[in-house]
Amino acid sequence: MATRRIGIIMNGVTGRMGTNQHLVRSIVALRNEGGVRLANGDRLMPDPILVGRNEEKLRALAKAHGIERWSNDLAACLANSEDEIYFDAQTTTRRVESVSAAIRAGKHIYCEKPTATDTESALALARQASAAGVKHGVVQDKLFLPGLMKLKRVIESGFFGRILSVRGEFGYWVFEGDWQEAQRPSWNYRQEEGGGIIVDMLCHWRYVLANLFGEIQSLSCLGATHIPERVDERGHTYAATADDAAYATFELEGGIVAHFNSSWCVRVYRDELLSIQVDGTHGSAVAGLRECKVQSRVNTPRAIWNPDVPNPIDFYASWQDVPDNEVFANAFKVQWELFLKHVVDDEPFAWDLLAGARGVQVAELGLRSWRERRWVDVPDLIDEAR
Known part of the structure; x- marks a missing residue:
């Protein structure tokens, strides 16, 4: 050797x-x-x-x-x-x-x-x-996170039946830099330096959705700059010119609807910084960075709307962990x-510069949707670049 x-x-x-x-x-x-x-x-x-x-x-x-x-x-x-x-x-x-x-x-x-x-x-x-x-x-x-690899295993098993929808929650509170140091560099919040959560995260959601569920056919995106001023690494206050939150809905191949909230202005009340819920006719799953849980239709509790009495159901109890079954590396x-x-x-x-361009396309169309306040179609990029 x-x-x-x-x-x-x-x-x-x-x-x-x-x-x-x-x-x-x-x-x-x-x-x-x-x-x-x-x-x-x-x-x-x-x-x-x-x-x-x-x-x-x-x-x-x-x-x-x-x-x-x-x-x-x-x-x-x-x-x-x-x-x-x-x-x-x-x-x-x-x-x-x-x-x-x-x-x-x-x-x-x-x-x-x-x-x-x-x-x-x-x-x-x-x-x-x-x-x-x-x-x-x-x-x-x-694509190589343990939670998403487990989710892919669940999809390939046919567990969901017909997949109906995907809901993603991503983000955490990034400190403004005044009383606690920010966890992300200041350029992330300057549009003129390539910052913005739409440019950053919609590239991710494009390849996640494409590889797990199907290509994006159209999208609607609303961005926001919730924190207008931040403090940089040198202690200087600056105007945040880039979006720090994005609320995007995607129509996928096969009629699947996906919605992702991405924010650096949200306090976490979920198991992991990323949570993706998939609902299908035969079952549902919730995947994070490392874990994945499933609930089949036979284990689905019968929920009834009645706000006048305390909720009698432990909605977490009927979900099951998807086992590791392998060692996951970084x-x-x-x-x-x-x-x-x-x-x-x-x-x-498979993940070449053309795949990268498709991610940039979705981010750019997300910004366009926000700017024009409308749905936009996502045409396929010409395959000649391969």
Whole structure:
């Protein structure tokens, strides 16, 4: 059994998501496990070079995790033929230029979503990568969450009968930054810097819905900026110019209706930060980040509306846990493994830059629906980008 090196240019990993999920819990974890096992039994060892604008942060991050290489010169990194993959976790407004440069340099592309701030730019990246013959993928981590993987198992078993509707609740209270430090960076609340929960989360809901239930046919979305002022990382008060909550309804293939509330201005009263309820003719399920519960029609209690007496039914009692039945790894790490195998072993990888463009399209149409206060159709993007 041999060990093969693969060089990865990791741009933007000093940010919260880039550090925690992509570097520490994915690439560093894979290195600590001895690399990724390939089809022939060899091990593929990721060799990252950390790239960013802050030299001090890069040096400290590399030292903390035993990584030898870092740089603030992206052009020089792209010129190095020994690094085959370019990964981008920068803010959205910087992504198109950097990813495009990496494609021109012949690098395989793996990047965070959204891939761009508008559909045409996202689709142009997909077409450029396809024309260049490089492999490309987009992070769609929620597909690999234990709760959603259990939900997919339930769907594939036929448990629901005919699925009628999907209801999602996502979010938590992000502190304003005045009396407690905010849990999210300030650019998230600046439209001019690519912020906004519609741009962020509707990309997620597109691939979740498409992969579990069916493609989105049309949508209606209402956004809101509930907190008009926040305090940034330097203690400066600023005007929040981006939406911090979104209330979206989707019509899916097959007549399924899905509704998702996404908010950074909601206090959590549910088991997990994400909750997705699916109702069907034969049963229902509630899935979160890690858990999934089901209730069949034979276990459904007979509810009767009577507000004049205390409720006699424990509505939680007749729900059952879907068992793990397998060991679930970190969702980001799972997709990193799949992409690395795609690059080296040519294993299938469905979540490419065209899939990323479809997410951007749904977000852009969500903003349009809010602006025009109406339902909008979601046309299929031309498949020529594959």
